[in-house]
Amino acid sequence: MKIQDILEETYSSLVSNKVRTGLTMLGIIIGIASVIAMVSVGSGVQSNITSNIESLGSNLLTIRPGATQSNSRGAVAGQRGSQQTLKNEDIDVIKSISQVSYVSPEIQSRYQIVSPSTGNNSNSSVIGCVSDYATVHNMTIQEGSFLSDQNEIGMSKVAVIGPTVMTDLFGDGTLSSDVVGDVIKINKIQFKIIGVLAEKGGTSFSSTDEMIFVPLSVMQKNLSGQDYLSSISISVADKNQMDAVSAEISSALMIKHNVAVADFSIQSQADLLSSLNSVTTTLTLFLASVAGISLVVGGIGIMNMMLTAVTERTREIGLKKSIGARNKDISSQFLTESIVLTFVGGLIGVALGWLIAVLISKFAGVSTQVSIQSIIVAFGVSAAIGIIFGYYPSRRAASLNPIEALRYE
């Protein structure tokens, strides 16, 4: 039997029962479409997070007060961030290490901000920092300038604000050029705005759009009233030296603090990235396996239909055998039928899944990414389902005894 004949035969038998063929195919379509859509959501979220973190600077080390998790069991990590182990003098120690290109000490706290000109107020994060902050965190200024060393030394009461803070305080549609030179009150102390940041977008997760920046010295003297630091960000010259630099800083600070166990923790952006990646990979796998279940259910639907078809066409099988069809001819006909069913179902499913992915990113605001890889995998899986779930019914058809098959009522 030639391939063309098998395909013709398959076409005529699938078309002769359109509703059943359609419903069976629907199982596969839904399975494949949901796998494609789910995986696209997973990988979209992943690439979104990755690019977000990379935009914060990928050669960044962050030192926070408080011990890291000890290796001994049962150790309790202190309240990291609220501990007061990092001080201004640590900066000089870190600066003396080679490979460290920029050091940015930071204090973060929330204060009530009021704009005297509009009367609006908001509760925002205020960061006390030095001029290196802008370099370390890849920040761009939309209008005016960032905090200078002069501001730091002179303890000038000046502030740089994020674009979200600007609209919160001055209302929608405010131009950044109008705001520069205006004043705001942070914790009832008047500050002059010298710059507005460019919008960085992204998630609220450490977005600088919602922050206000003041000189570190002013923050320590006038706002928080203490000389502890919330964190120190360090930009390392060579990305490949991150681990070595981190170890060097750690030992230097331990000597300086005169402690045997580090009372601070050092985290690199790469650590954060890899832990978030493992979270999103798990998420993607979870979504894909949920969708995969529906694919298996679809496959069982195919098997069910093929078994029904074998029973229905018992006499036909008997006839074909009596006029010279070999077992192979019979089994390949049924197998082809189930493969064509899953293949066409897979094709439609990929198209539908793609469409769903596009709709999700358009209307639900979740970014999606349909990869060629996931299409190939989904397609391969659906073809495999056709073979696996079609194999048993086709064997059964081929093994029918022609005499009994011809007698079947």
Place this chain on the structure above:
Amino acid sequence: MIECKNIEKVYRNGEIETVALKNINFQIKDGEFVAIMGPSGSGKSTLMHIIGCLDTPTGGKYFVDGHDVSNLSDDELAKIRSEKIGFVFQAFNLLPRVSVIKNVSLPLVYANVEKEKRIDSAKSALNASAFPEKFWQHLPNQLSGGMMQRVAIARALVNNPSLILADEPTGNLDTKTGEIVLATFQKLHEEQGRTIVLITHEPYVAEHAQRIIHIKDGEIISDEKVKNRRLIKP
């Protein structure tokens, strides 16, 4: 030419043995028109299955055109059926989904014949079984029983077999249409010299053949020429 030598068929079901055929000996020469007749349960269906290479005997030898086919595998039997035997069934067994001409050319699909050649052979087979051309593209369920049986006869002819095996071909038809079908067989026998084996339980139908092999309880009880042969004049 087909030949049965001491054919025996025994069905074993656990401890119980049922003898369906024993001691069957006969020869059918090319160009003969033979009827195998017997009441139901006589073993004539079992014999037909062996003659038609759908089944193998448990004892004895069966030859088709000089080849021993008594111990062949499923696929080897399928090849013999495809090349040497044409079946006509009581229930017609046409494929409902495809046209008359496709039904007739179906055996050639399994014999790996080229598509154009299949259609040509199907057309000449339909002409030989006197099936009117205007119904060639119809579906089987649009035809009467007599017409359907003539499609089935054309299908049996299409691979130019050594033997046409008809199993109660008039069983589902009334007497008049039955006669048309029998006339078709006689015509094929007369004009084309086809070898035809007709299986029936009705003496009336059997008398259209040249020779009747009478079977009862799995054994041949008589094998003789028909004295007053019924010939249907067109």
